[in-house]
Amino acid sequence: MAKRLNYLGILNKQGLLSLTQVQEAQELAKKTGLKLPDALVQLGYVNGEQIARAVAEEHGKRYVDLKDVAIRPAVVELISESIARENCVLPYEEDGDALIVVVSDPDDVEVFEKLRFILQRPIECVISSREAIQEAVNQHYGQNVGESADSMIHEMTDTAVNFTVVEGVGGDDGSQAGASSESDAPIVRLCDQIIAEAVQLRASDIHIEPFEDRVRIRYRIDGQLVEREALPKRFQGAVLSRFKILAKLDIAERRRTQDGRIKLTLGEKELDLRVSVIPTNHGQSIVMRILDKDNIRVSLVQLGFSERDYKRFTHLIARPNGIILVTGPTGSGKTTSLYAALNELNTPTRKIITAEDPVEYYLPGINQVEIKHQIGLDFAAVIRSMLRQAPNVILVGEMRDLETASMGIQASLTGHLVFSTLHTNDAPSAITRLVDMCVPGYLVASSVIGIMAQRLVRVVCPKCKRPYTPSDAELREAHITPEMAAKATFFKGKGCVNCNKTGYRGRRAIFELMYMSPKVREMTFKGESTSNIRRVARSEGMHVLFEDGIVKAMKGITTIEEVMRVARLEEE
DSSP, X not given: OOOOOOXXXXXXHTTSOOHHHHHHHHHHHHHHOOOHHHHXXXXXXXXXXXXXXXXXXXXXXXXXXXXXXXXXXXXXXXXXXXXXXXXXXXXXXXXXXXXXXXXXXXXXXXXXXXXXXXXXSOEEEEEOOHHHHHHHHHHHHOOTTSSOHHHHHHHHHHSOOOTHHHHHHTSTTOOOXXXXXXXXXXXXXXXXXXXXXXXXXXXXXXXXXXXXXXXXXXXXXXXXXXXXOOEEGGGXXXXXXXXXXXXXXXXXXXXXXXXXXXXXXXXXXXXXXXXXXXXXXXXXXXXXXXXXXXXXXXXXXXXXXXXXXHHHHHHHHTSXXXXXXXXXXXXXXXXXXXXXXXXXXXXXXXXXXXXXXXXXXXXXXXXEEEOBGGGTBOHHHHHHHHGGGOOSEEEESOOOSHHHHHHHHHHHHTTOEEEEEEOOSXXXXXXXXXHHTTXXXXXXXXXXXXXXXXXXXXXXXXXXXXXXXXXXXHHHXXXXXXXXXXXXXXXXXXXXXXXXXXXXXXXXXXXXXXXXXXXXXXXXXXXOOHHHHHHHHHHTTOXXXXXXXXXXXXTTSSOHHHXXXXXXXXXX
16 A cells, blocks of 8 residues: 655645755744744745645545635534634534534644543544634634724724824824823724734725715725725824834824835734825825735746747746836736746846835845935936846836836846836837837837736636626627637626625736737837837737736636726727
8 A cells, every 4th residue: 555645745746845945944944943834834835725735635634615614603612712712723513422623733632632621522623724724713703802893993983082182192293102002002903903804805905095074994805995994083193193103104294295114913924014195185094005925926827828928928038138028007916927027037047136116025035126215226226236236137116217218228238137117008008108208219129028018807706606608798899709609618706705795806917918029129110109019919919908808708717897897909
């Protein structure tokens, strides 16, 4: 009989983990005292779910996905909250006399003995990841503070405490005494809960916007803003002061814009929040961008390229020199795509330097420079110094003016591979944008090797997706012929707990990759119009954003409606 593989062997067999990565994780575990699975997750080689599935396979146990499981209250009550939290265990269901519990480590004999002693009944187990168990414990027992942000707001609204007093304490005199006073405790808990709830709901941004009679709280989830319970106006100053203190901003400054960062640990997850404060008619509005390291640990394969575009893009990034531009509006996933490309190129034989404003995520093995305009450390100055560092690959956060663009072009012409971003609607428009910056057409033609435009579309929820047949009007609008529709598989989400009743969960990029062919270079050199360049690029095989989106809709990844919302086909 063949010997059963342990979870490391299973992950290795699945191609998710190499022996070198295991050794690196073992060294980290030895230095820090972490358990080996936690070290593997911290290094970003695998995630908690992959480890849990492998552990379940190793022990012949059942793996459970806790995201869409409703456990009966009577079962939850069998184990106290303190025991569940302390041992990272969750009661799951009863099987005769035995209680089945969810654990992440089935070898932890001490926990099973403790539960048998306390409950005086047999204990069986199923497996899930530690993070999923902690999230489920929060869901079934309540968050650490015992309530949601909405319920806290209701409770605080009903109290007679006047929080405008707290606002005065942290007001114009610049004092921060209110931050540590007893009366401030509910505000501290509320602000912590707002962040925790946003992370739990997979939000990318938290918007706190003051109006005449209320303070609106919204989370951006899968690109869509979702409104939560509004704060009473009297909480405005105290909540704003709390977030500004966390971001190390001047709470006395109310007339100017401010930018800062909040670093915190939520459970076992390290989070970075980029904070922006602007003055409005009714007070200061604050937006916090949640930067989750797990979101950028993606490979090129996971980005969602078509097979043809994947081959073209990997061929582009293998070039020794030239400029590769990624275009799209803010929040279209440009940073994720660029970091995936850098991770692909990040080997001991290459030196990679980035200039970013600001550095959003920290990448191991890559030299990252943060732009600081106040001391004259701008893109052009950093690029000039970068070239003396003898890099192979350069990332310039954004080509926003002639000087930056000229330096990037100079770097590409002197043997460097340069990645950068532009804010344009599609790939061909990037050429016009560079020419508008007064970059000569011959320099654009000789330096740029590829331009990729992208958008993000929401993905149909895997838990509640159902097949559906689009109407004839939808098919016509999407330029899908009856023959194409007959070969396609269309899905729509019904709406469930997993997707918060929206029918969508997560997002996927759609791409428009324009290769700088000899014909396109010639047109760029001659200064031809964007529409002419687009027409030629399409005749050479470029799929525009809309077409790539419709292909993904026909595969059941997203919906026609979602593609139509994000990208439209331009008539030529």
